[in-house]
Amino acid sequence: MNITKNILISQKILLVxxxxxxxxxxxxxxxxxxxxxxxxxxxST
Incomplete structure (x- = not known):
């Protein structure tokens, strides 16, 4: 898979x-x- 596609899918899932x-x-x-x-x-002790 393409790294750009992975990033776009991750952003979509995080926003949902x-x-x-x-x-x-x-x-x-x-x-x-x-x-x-x-x-x-x-x-500190």
Whole structure:
């Protein structure tokens, strides 16, 4: 498959499933933030 076609399909799917996309991105952001906070708290002591 062509990379351009894959990108267009991905964009279409993300736009159709806005709530799922938002929840997934929120989960990733919260998870990364939690790891960063835990590491920084561990190194501060």
């Amino acid at each position: 499933h806005k709530i799922r996309t938002t929840l997934s991105l929120s989960g990733v952001i919260i998870g990364i933030s939690a790891v960063i906070i835990m590491v920084s708290m561990g190194k």
